[in-house]
Amino acid sequence: MRRFRFAFAVGAIAAAMAMGAPAKATDFNKLSYLTFNQPVELPGNVVLPAGTYSFKLMDIQGYRHIVQVFDKDQMNLFATIMAIPNYRLTPTHETVVRFSESASGAPNAIKEWFYPGDSFGQEFVYPKKRAVELAAASHEAVPAMPEELSSVITAPVANAAEPAVKELEAAPLKAEEPSGAETEVAEVFETAPPAELPNTASNLPMVAVSGLLFVMAGTMLWGFAKRSA
Numbered sequence: 001m002r003r004f005r006f007a008f009a010v011g012a013i014a015a016a017m018a019m020g021a022p023a024k025a026t027d028f029n030k031l032s033y034l035t036f037n038q039p040v041e042l043p044g045n046v047v048l049p050a051g052t053y054s055f056k057l058m059d060i061q062g063y064r065h066i067v068q069v070f071d072k073d074q075m076n077l078f079a080t081i082m083a084i085p086n087y088r089l090t091p092t093h094e095t096v097v098r099f100s101e102s103a104s105g106a107p108n109a110i111k112e113w114f115y116p117g118d119s120f121g122q123e124f125v126y127p128k129k130r131a132v133e134l135a136a137a138s139h140e141a142v143p144a145m146p147e148e149l150s151s152v153i154t155a156p157v158a159n160a161a162e163p164a165v166k167e168l169e170a171a172p173l174k175a176e177e178p179s180g181a182e183t184e185v186a187e188v189f190e191t192a193p194p195a196e197l198p199n200t201a202s203n204l205p206m207v208a209v210s211g212l213l214f215v216m217a218g219t220m221l222w223g224f225a226k227r228s229a
Contacts, residue, residue, distance in 0.1 A: 030115040031056040032095045033072060041102065041109040042069060042079045043126045044153030053078070055113060057122075058165070066168060067113065067122050079153050082168045083122035084143050086112050087190055091119050101138040109134055111142075123189065127153075131176040139178045141188045145171045 035052040042048065046069075054074050058066040065083040070076060093116050099108035109130075114121035123143060126134060131144035145168075152167050175188040 029056040029059055030118075032113075032115060034095065034097060034113075039107040040099070041107045042153075043081050043124055043130070044079055044150050045130070046079045046154060047107050048078065060165070065122055066165065067124070080165070080168070081153060082125040082145055082149075082171060082173075083113075084125060084173065084185060084189060086114075086121045086123035088114060088119060088121065091117050093117060096121070100134045100140065100142065102134065103137055111138075111140075125171075125173060128174070128176065132180070135176045135178045136180070141175045141177050141183075143185055143189060144174050144176045144182075 032055045033052055034055055036048065036050055038050050040048050048069070052072045054070040054072060056068055056070075057064055058068050058080065060066070065085060067079075067081040067083050068077060069079045069081065071078070092114070095116055096112075096114040097110060098112040100111040102109050109126070110124055111134075112121055112123050125131075125143040125145050127150045128144040128147045131142040135142045149167060149171055173185045175183045175185050177183060177188070
């Protein structure tokens with residue numbers, strides 16, 4: 001299973017801030033304003049110059065792991081990104097973005113995005129060719145989609161009815177390993193919360209104590225009733 005990662009990649013970029021959206025809307029679409037002090041890479045060979053951008057989940061029911069990236073005013077759409085769930089042990093009160101190492105001199109590629117207070121986040125899925133390169137450079141597995149879906153990522157998708165979004169949802173995903181091997185996503189990434197440890201404690205002591213209390217209460221009530229008779 002996937003190892004939990006706590007460190008930023010080399011050259012990790014400055015601040016990520018969440019602010020300004022109405023609470024209910026933000027809870028649903030996780031709207032966050034992220035500020036980067038140098039260029040960053042998104043799936044689909046999209047490079048964002050330094051600046052502030054709006055990241056949010058697409059406003060659709062059902063699959064809740066399609067991320068849209070806009071300019072700060074949400075007027076221009078830069079990418080519609082397929083993601084898989086990514087779980088962390090300890091949520092934080094700040095937005096967290098982690099990056100994959102890229103080749104020297106290239107923009108860092110965004111790997112994970114966590115909304116404040118959430119134990120789960122979004123791990124970005126890259127087209128296969130780029131996922132292979134990132135896996136080799138970062139020495140970590142990268143989720144991948146078929147290369148032909150690269151154009152879907154940069155298409156101006158407006159809503160869930162668009163066929164392009166359905167293509168993303170139906171995409172067969174794989175995990176590209178640093179070794180060059182390709183495996184199933186479920187073999188590498190935890191796409192569900194870790195199972196809770198089984199409760200091995202017995203309930204018998206509690207049942208015994210409860211029974212004793214009922215007997216004592218019954219005896220006291222019988223005594224009161226006898227006195228008042």
